[in-house]
Amino acid sequence: xxxxxxxxxxxxxxxxxxxxxxxxxxxxxxxxxxxxxxxxxxxxxxxxxxxxxxxxxxxxxxxxxxxxxxxxxxxxxxxxxxxxxxxxxxxxxxxxxxxxxxxxxxxxxxxxxxxxxxxxxxxxxxxxxxxxxxxxxxxxxxxxxxxxxxxxxxxxxxxxxxxxxxxxxxxxxxxxxxxxx
Amino acid sequence: xxxxxxxxxxxxxxxxxxxxxxxxxxxxxxxxxxxxxxxxxxxxxxxxxxxxxxxxxxxxxxxxxxxxxxxxxxxxxxxxxxxxxxxxxxxxxxxxxxxxxxxxxxxxxxxxxxxxxxxxxxxxxxxxxxxxxxxxxxxxxxxxxxxxxxxxxxxxxxxxxxxxxxxxxxxxxxxxxxxxx
DNA sequence: TCTATATTTCAGTAATTTCTGAAAATGCAG
DNA sequence: CTGCATTTTCAGAAATTACTGAAATATAGA
Numbered sequence: 001x002x003x004x005x006x007x008x009x010x011x012x013x014x015x016x017x018x019x020x021x022x023x024x025x026x027x028x029x030x031x032x033x034x035x036x037x038x039x040x041x042x043x044x045x046x047x048x049x050x051x052x053x054x055x056x057x058x059x060x061x062x063x064x065x066x067x068x069x070x071x072x073x074x075x076x077x078x079x080x081x082x083x084x085x086x087x088x089x090x091x092x093x094x095x096x097x098x099x100x101x102x103x104x105x106x107x108x109x110x111x112x113x114x115x116x117x118x119x120x121x122x123x124x125x126x127x128x129x130x131x132x133x134x135x136x137x138x139x140x141x142x143x144x145x146x147x148x149x150x151x152x153x154x155x156x157x158x159x160x161x162x163x164x165x166x167x168x169x170x171x172x173x174x175x176x177x178x179x180x181x
Numbered sequence: 182x183x184x185x186x187x188x189x190x191x192x193x194x195x196x197x198x199x200x201x202x203x204x205x206x207x208x209x210x211x212x213x214x215x216x217x218x219x220x221x222x223x224x225x226x227x228x229x230x231x232x233x234x235x236x237x238x239x240x241x242x243x244x245x246x247x248x249x250x251x252x253x254x255x256x257x258x259x260x261x262x263x264x265x266x267x268x269x270x271x272x273x274x275x276x277x278x279x280x281x282x283x284x285x286x287x288x289x290x291x292x293x294x295x296x297x298x299x300x301x302x303x304x305x306x307x308x309x310x311x312x313x314x315x316x317x318x319x320x321x322x323x324x325x326x327x328x329x330x331x332x333x334x335x336x337x338x339x340x341x342x343x344x345x346x347x348x349x350x351x352x353x354x355x356x357x358x359x360x361x362x
Numbered sequence: 363t364c365t366a367t368a369t370t371t372c373a374g375t376a377a378t379t380t381c382t383g384a385a386a387a388t389g390c391a392g
Numbered sequence: 393c394t395g396c397a398t399t400t401t402c403a404g405a406a407a408t409t410a411c412t413g414a415a416a417t418a419t420a421g422a
Contacts, residue, residue: 006299006306010313013292020203020285024380035316036309043399053382058400079390079397089315093323104201111194118187125187128217132191134270135216141342142274148345156349161322163352164329168337170351171344205410224369234412239370260368260420363422370417380407387400392393 001051007036011050023063026052030060031069031085035092040073040082067099090154097146105143112136182232188217192231204244207233211241212250212266221254221263248280271335278327286324293317 001008011032018028029050034041041049046057061083064070069092073082086092112132120126149157160167182189192213199209210231215222222230227238242264245251250273254263267273293313301307330338341348 004303004306004309006296006301007309010292010296010309013289017285017289022201022203026380036312038305038308055383055400055402056381059381062400081399089319093319104198108194108198111190115187115191120187122185124219125185127219128185128188128191131217138270138274141339145342145345148347152346152349158322160348160352161326164326165333166329167341167348167351168333170348171341207410236370236372236413237411240411243370262369365422366420368417368419371415373412373414375410375412377410378407379409380405382403382405384403385401388398390395390397392395 002049003033007033010036024060026050026056027060027063030057031064034064034070034083035085037084040071040075040084042080042082044080046083068095088154090158094150097150101143101146105139109136109139109143112139183230184214188214191217205241207231207237208241208244211238212245215245215251215264216266218265221252221256221265223261223263225261227264249276269335271339275331282324282327286320290317290320290324293320 001011003011011029014032015025015029018031019025021028029052030046033046033049043054043057043061046052046061047054050057061070064083065072069085070083071086073084074080075082086095112135115132116129116136118129120129149160152160182192184192192210195213196206196210199212200206210233211227214227214230224235224238224242227233227242228235231238242251245264246253250266251264252267254265255261256263267276293316296313297310297317299310301310330341333341
């Protein structure tokens with residue numbers, strides 16, 4: 001692995017984290033290397049930097065493309081493809097969240113809905129349905145909230161996040177003004 | 182696997198999801214079975230329901246205990262340990278979030294902070310540090326926000342989530358009242 | 363204490379996932 | 393077209409992770 005020590009630590013850490021998140025280690029390393037790079041990198045750059053096989057890099061990049069986490073570009077007079085991570089970390093986070101929602105959360109909600117709609121044939125199944133509905137409602141609440149704040153401009157969203165729990169005081173204020181109990 | 186079809190689908194789905202999240206398939210199945218069960222289950226119940234070895238169940242339960250996701254109980258005149266998932270799905274979600282923060286996010290923040298504090302020995306490292314700081318600040322913003330709303334009562338939090346992006350209108354209202362531009 | 367029951371550990375095996383080199387496919391430049 | 397640079401595919405090898413049965417350990421009650 002041909003990387004400055006500071007970057008190597010980061011790349012290795014992300015490899016480990018990747019494997020804890022169902023993304024494999026080398027894919028994590030590739031993304032980390034692209035993320036900190038000061039210019040787009042081609043597949044051979046990554047082979048050199050990360051010390052893995054060409055084919056492995058190719059598969060890793062395909063995987064990252066399927067997550068919409070990399071940008072493709074070309075250099076004049078160079079046929080090779082160059083890859084980079086988006087500049088805006090906030091956008092990277094949103095893309096990641098969107099993909100996880102689509103790949104994991106949505107299928108789970110579908111499974112839950114189907115099970116909830118089925119006719120229970122025993123008390124055991126009836127209780128299971130109650131539990132599944134609780135889980136469904138929680139996931140639904142969280143994803144609906146996310147889809148909603150997702151639409152805000154990054155600036156507004158950031159402002160909102162910085163406020164944290166303090167927004168509650170505003171709610172109370174509003175209730176007082178409007179006159180709710 | 183000795184489970185009613187409706188429950189079996191749920192258990193299998195959770196097994197698959199578990200393996201996408203760095204939690205292994207059988208641990209996911211065990212938790213799913215406990216989650217929907219209408220009474221606490223002992224290890225042998227799980228062996229019967231899920232068709233896996235006694236030792237595998239034992240290891241899975243240990244893993245779930247380390248995530249603080251199961252409750253232990255005993256039946257009068259029965260030495261065996263009985264396991265159950267907490268009643269409150271909201272609490273389960275919070276525990277999961279807390280553990281993931283502790284195990285994954287905090288070590289990542291530490292790695293990032295260390296790298297940011299190091300002295301860069303090249304332009305490449307200097308650029309990497311800028312990127313790492315961007316990532317650090319985003320993760321820090323999100324975790325700080327979470328720690329803050331985490332303290333709210335489930336009721337208040339739920340109310341807040343239901344509002345979604347609408348809270349922004351309140352912020353604007355406040356700014357108008359207070360007189361900010 | 364001893365015994366019976368329950369749980370955990372762990373070494374070996376099985377299953378799965380990751381990784382590689384070689385071959386095939388792609389696609390641009392001439 | 394043809395030739396060459398580049399990327400992708402894929403079958404097998406390597407590495408990792410999961411799972412099991414058997415043995416060890418723990419513990420409640422007699």
